Amino acid sequence: MPLEINQLYQSGLINEIDRAFAQMIDRRLGGIDPMVSLAAVLVSRATASGDVCLDLAALAQEGFQPSESPTAVPVEISLGHWIERLSNSPAVGALNENKPMILDGCHLYLQRYWRYENLVAQGILARCDPVMESSDMAVLSDLSSDNLFFEGDPDQLRAINVALTKRFAVISGGPGTGKTYTIAQIILYLQRLSAGRNLKIKLAAPTGKAAARLQEALDKAFETLQKAGREIPADVISAQTIHRLLGAIPGKTRFLFNNKRQLPADVVIVDEASMIDLALMAKLVQAVPAPARLILVGDKDQLASVEAGAVLGDICGGLQGDYIREKVPGNNGKPNFVRAGHRSDFKAHIVVLKKNYRFDANSGIDELSAAVNAGDIDRTLDFLQNKSKHDIVLKPFSMHNDIEAALERLVMEKIAPIFNMRDAQKALKQMNTLKILTPLRKGPVGVQALNQGVEQILVRHDVIEPHKGTSLGWYAGRPVMITCNDYYRNLFNGDVGIAMNITSRRAQALQVFFPDSQQGCKSLVPEQLPAHETVYAMTVHKSQGTEFDLVVLVLPDIDVPLLTRELLYTAVTRARQRVEIWGRSDILKKAISRRIRRASGLKQALWATP
Numbered sequence: 001m002p003l004e005i006n007q008l009y010q011s012g013l014i015n016e017i018d019r020a021f022a023q024m025i026d027r028r029l030g031g032i033d034p035m036v037s038l039a040a041v042l043v044s045r046a047t048a049s050g051d052v053c054l055d056l057a058a059l060a061q062e063g064f065q066p067s068e069s070p071t072a073v074p075v076e077i078s079l080g081h082w083i084e085r086l087s088n089s090p091a092v093g094a095l096n097e098n099k100p101m102i103l104d105g106c107h108l109y110l111q112r113y114w115r116y117e118n119l120v121a122q123g124i125l126a127r128c129d130p131v132m133e134s135s136d137m138a139v140l141s142d143l144s145s146d147n148l149f150f151e152g153d154p155d156q157l158r159a160i161n162v163a164l165t166k167r168f169a170v171i172s173g174g175p176g177t178g179k180t181y182t183i184a185q186i187i188l189y190l191q192r193l194s195a196g197r198n199l200k201i202k203l204a205a206p207t208g209k210a211a212a213r214l215q216e217a218l219d220k221a222f223e224t225l226q227k228a229g230r231e232i233p234a235d236v237i238s239a240q241t242i243h244r245l246l247g248a249i250p251g252k253t254r255f256l257f258n259n260k261r262q263l264p265a266d267v268v269i270v271d272e273a274s275m276i277d278l279a280l281m282a283k284l285v286q287a288v289p290a291p292a293r294l295i296l297v298g299d300k301d302q303l304a305s306v307e308a309g310a311v312l313g314d315i316c317g318g319l320q321g322d323y324i325r326e327k328v329p330g331n332n333g334k335p336n337f338v339r340a341g342h343r344s345d346f347k348a349h350i351v352v353l354k355k356n357y358r359f360d361a362n363s364g365i366d367e368l369s370a371a372v373n374a375g376d377i378d379r380t381l382d383f384l385q386n387k388s389k390h391d392i393v394l395k396p397f398s399m400h401n402d403i404e405a406a407l408e409r410l411v412m413e414k415i416a417p418i419f420n421m422r423d424a425q426k427a428l429k430q431m432n433t434l435k436i437l438t439p440l441r442k443g444p445v446g447v448q449a450l451n452q453g454v455e456q457i458l459v460r461h462d463v464i465e466p467h468k469g470t471s472l473g474w475y476a477g478r479p480v481m482i483t484c485n486d487y488y489r490n491l492f493n494g495d496v497g498i499a500m501n502i503t504s505r506r507a508q509a510l511q512v513f514f515p516d517s518q519q520g521c522k523s524l525v526p527e528q529l530p531a532h533e534t535v536y537a538m539t540v541h542k543s544q545g546t547e548f549d550l551v552v553l554v555l556p557d558i559d560v561p562l563l564t565r566e567l568l569y570t571a572v573t574r575a576r577q578r579v580e581i582w583g584r585s586d587i588l589k590k591a592i593s594r595r596i597r598r599a600s601g602l603k604q605a606l607w608a609t610p
Contacts, residue, residue: 005041013064018044025091025100035082036089043101043108046599047308052113052278055599056082057106079106107601113308116282120311121605123285127168127294128349156182159351164189167293170273170315170350172300174369175547175573176358179297180214183269184221186295187237188230190267201267203239206275206305207494210545212515214271215239241492242270242280246287248487259286266292272545273298275494278309278602300352301373303570303596306493306541310598316350318607346607358576364389365579369572375565377592381585390578397582398557403445404453406582410434410552411457415536418498419463419477424513424521427498431479435548436537437571438555439562445554450537474510474526476501479535481542486530490522494542496535499526540571551575555583555591563591 005022008014022040026032032040042064043054060079086092086103093099093111102114109117156178162169163186173179183203191199203218205211215238245263247256257263268288270276273296276284288294296312300319304310359366364383371379384394397406414434421427436454440446458464464475482495497514502523511523535542540553553571555563568591572579581588 005038008041008064014041014045015048018042018048029090032091033085033089035077035085036091039082039086039108040091040101043110047110047113050304050306050308050310051599052117052309053104053107053109053599053601055106056108058599104601107599113278116278116309117600117602117605119282120278120285121602123282124168124315124606126290127166128346129167153178153353153355155351155353155355156185159353160186160189162349162351163293163295164193166349167291168349169293169295170300170312171295171297171353172312172316172350173353174299174301174356174373176356176366177353178355178357179353180217180271181221181224181357182353183271183295183297184218184225186269188225190293194266199267200265201237201269202245202263202265203237203269203271204242204245205239205271205545206242206280207272207492207545208241208490209494209496209515210272210275211239211241213545213547239271241490242276242284243485243487243492244490246283248485248490250488252487255283255287257287258283262289263287263292265289267295268292269295269297271297274300274302274312275305275544276309276311277305277307278311278600279307281309281311299573301566301569302573303541303544303564303566304598309602310596310600311602313596313598314600314602315606316352317603318346319350319352362389364392365572365575368392368579369569372565372569372572372592375592375595377589380588380592384581391575392572392578393580394585394588395580395582396584397554398584403450403554404457407436407450407453407552408457410550411454411536412461414550415454416458416461416463418479419458422500424498424500424523425515427477427500428496428513428515428521431496431498432547433549435543435546435551435574437540437543437551437553437574438537439540439560439567440556441539443556445556447537447539450554451534454536455534474499476510480512480529480532481535481538482530482532484531489524489528489530491524491530494545496546540567540574543574544570546574547576548574549577551579553579553581553583555581555587557584557587559587559590561594563587564594564596565592566596568592 005014005019009019018041021044022037025040026037039054039056042059046054057079059075060077060082063075083103083106086108091099092101092103092108095102095104098111100111102109102111104114159169159171159182163171171179171182187201190201203214205214218237218239249256265288270284275298285294296315298312300312300316304313356366364386367389368380368383371383381394383389384392414430418427418430421430436450438445438447438450442448455464459466464477476499478499480497480499482491483493485492491514495514497512499510499512502509502511509525511525512529513521513523516522551571551574553568568588
């Protein structure tokens, strides 16, 4: 059995938390089977790597695969023997047992993640009955004859139909497919359907930046609808983070609103749902009252959440292949609402928007993202090598190249102007003109090296002053990203801000400004911030929920499991105007051919139910 705990720890493939978990179980139970102890270490590592559970069958067949290593460590263990030993261990329970680990077939869970998965599955399936009463259907019939819709997108019409007739709905689509515009129309219809009743609609997104973007996009959508003669409510609904919506309690992992004290809401709409991890989704589902509608909006093809789970992907996972539109009977292009019957097929709760309104027919970004998403290697390379597509570029690049020299022009053109700005909102907007993305945290083209490289360019050009030591520390113009949740200050993992000097009568002080969906910007002094890091460059995972004018994706020279089709698709679709991929074509081909795989039982729980 080559896979051994101390060897894994010394090699850096597991951390102290993983090893301590197995040691804790061993102490509490007075000694456990070494094979069970190894499983405990690996299931702890699996959840930290994004899996909900440990897939024992895949592990026995393929070995232990570190996310940033090209080679797997073999596991010479019989699957049947391993399951037998786990089944007989006091540390492992069957379903619903209160044991540290739960064995469900070939899936081994930490007990809390098994509970989270079941809460999400049960909470969603419980909402799969129709929401409409017979009296409401008559109102919808009247509404269907009006002229609210002027685009006539059949997918948008169906999305509105699903949102109004069901208590659970998913609206998926790539950037520019009209997700926010559809949300705006859903809100107007819901308010008209409420017939003067004060309908409580809550809007949320996983991060402060995503909430601010949702609010901005929704305001534009309402403005467009108002110009077309639609009656817009006076009290515009405000978007907020999911943590703020649920009532984050400082110093606690639980929320003010939960299964016992539920949200005062009739409708909860959550954008960027692909970013929501399993634990947060479980708490959200419990907090939304049973009679209320829960509408998830996002891109099912993006990377999964940073934390454990691929919830939106699992929810949409049963669609398989190209989505087949279900026709909604219409009346001259106007919606004709379908009467809801008994519990429908789970597919009926999901709508995928396909038509792109952001890019024109000649957009390279749109064509490239579609080719990557389809796993079409030849078409992807053809697009990248097509000189007529000026918004997409494949730049042959190796980690042995001088990365600072390659980045210098872009840094001085896009980043340096920030240091002359005095308005925080303008500086935050300028930050979004360029973002350097990478799959990795460490190595020559990892996020740490890229951030240091950008700082050195700025130092050489006297944009920022050199500091002693290996870190430049704090300076005006420094962009930072929060790396942990701080409920006291309402800052959450992934929030991005910028440091700026504020001059008062007494002195000049440095403050860090963050976008805020309600105030525009909020500021704190650097000492108030939770854990954070410089963010000229960021990992593709951390870029979810954001968009930039120009995206530069820097690929490593070696193939690693982190390089997947979903990672490339996510990186490409972060770009509004132009995307440059710096790397070797052979590495790009391998990434396109690999799908992300996260161990989970949620897809089966949702789609196997009749």
